[in-house]
Amino acid sequence: MQDQTLLPVEHGGSLARAGALFPHAPRPFVDLSTGINPHAYPLFDLPASAFTRLPEPSRIAELCAVAARNYGAKANEIVAAPGTQILLPLVAELCSRGTASVLGPTYQEHARAAAVAGHEVREVRSFDALAEANLAVVVNPNNPDGRLISRGDLLALAAHMRAKSGLLVVDEAFMDVAPRAESVADAAEQGGLVVLRSFGKFFGLAGVRLGFAISAPEIAAKLAARLGPWAVAGPALEYGLHAYADKAWQESMRVQLAQQAARLDSCFAGVGIVVTGGTGLFRHIAIDNASRLHRHLGERGILLRAFSDRPRELRCGLPGSEAEWLRLEEALAAWEECE
Template identity: 40%
Template structure:
């Protein structure tokens, strides 16, 4: 399946409000894969706002423990995984890079802008293309399809790439809300790079906090490109505490799983067929996807639309009232 995005990102709520003439405050925004159930951020001490961040504040150790990063790998906190994926292409000479299609467009754009040859690949095409690639980017689970790659498959691809000095870059932004296994604990192997984010599972997208795990030389080079104080002091302070809160993380997994099951029920009852292995969103392929998107928008419900084939991505409603609102809106549409 090839899905071409109409817009680069979800979350364009203000743009939708202008287009449909509906105030921002009236919308139910289901266009992103961000959890509506956020980690409860405590009150920050005044000193966190008043002082510059310091790299020896313990955040790196917290992240290493969180992801079980082995001693032979480096761990670099970054201002969102977006910052890392944008700069990574600048750390290699011109290369042939496989990117997921469909997939988060920013990966392909970043490699293209850095002068690399980008090869869009479906899941089924990767094995055949791998001998001619220098770098392979995978999103696990994928966005927007929700496809989850088995760890054994990813490690096999990594071995083929590493044997010729190549990279496997795995974007695990949605992994915690799935049954997938992280490769962060295997990053002591050359050429294996993992990106993680606090935006999706923790519901803290506005914090702009994430981490890159991989070879020390790659992490050091990326740190040089980011420069000093790349992550704000508040972001570092919050991230260190969120990643250590294992009890909340376990409750969050169960909460998201139940919310996804309820969403699947709503969509199935409306004649849509939800798919994907992420508990943060569901993709529904439908011949009338654009008409359904517009019908929901007229009722101030924002979802993500894709083309070729037509598809809609639904994020999670945040409570029973929002679920009921979505159900009633879907019932008015000729699905």
């Protein structure tokens, strides 16, 4: 029998699955089941060479340099990959097989990737319990509840892991919309620490498939060797170079997302639902009738992220237009009448 921990897990964002679950819902769906920015970085025309030629090593180096500046790291500490997902098992293989502890509940692919790499995986609820593992994983801020572990606590754990030849992995996929002073990306060079950063979530271009690992130079070199040449496609390379250099768009977008997250909180509060956490890209709800709310909204073509192992919890992303906001507000008003 196949080990269930090695099988892919369900995630938000599947319109095919939503269609099967809510076959009579109005279309198009308002997909709030992901934590991806609905206001994507503006599309632009790409040079034909982005599609017809292999990426030049100098352009990859340029991308790593501009991304490193964004994250407070050095160019020789960062590795570009076709999304952070592909990095998870490669990073897990950096330390000897043993116990991998993941601070949960969180993004389930970390546990699966560690199992693929041969570790004995356990999910822990206490940050202090991570110190016992060979491989410790923290998603910061956490998905789906937005829990934030302080920079000081993470650096202390990284030092502990370094002293015993272990490894701390900090997934900062949503740090672009969190207090950036809590990032540990600038400390990865000290060793015992790998920081993962995502491009697609904040820039709203998940389909581009671009992500980065930040670590001590010798670890970065190992990861780059595992990925091999041309790991990042030409179109992803071009979008990364443009978007990371566009500081004005980034700062404006952070303000816009914070405003819309507050608006989403108000929408739920208006019908007596208290938001229990989240980030600027998603909000977290924990209520007894979460499954009924999920179905109520789904039947009206509005998708939230539900969790089969945590039936009281929901995650809600941001609507992308006034029309989508209106549909959500109307559906929530109907929910209040039902209650």
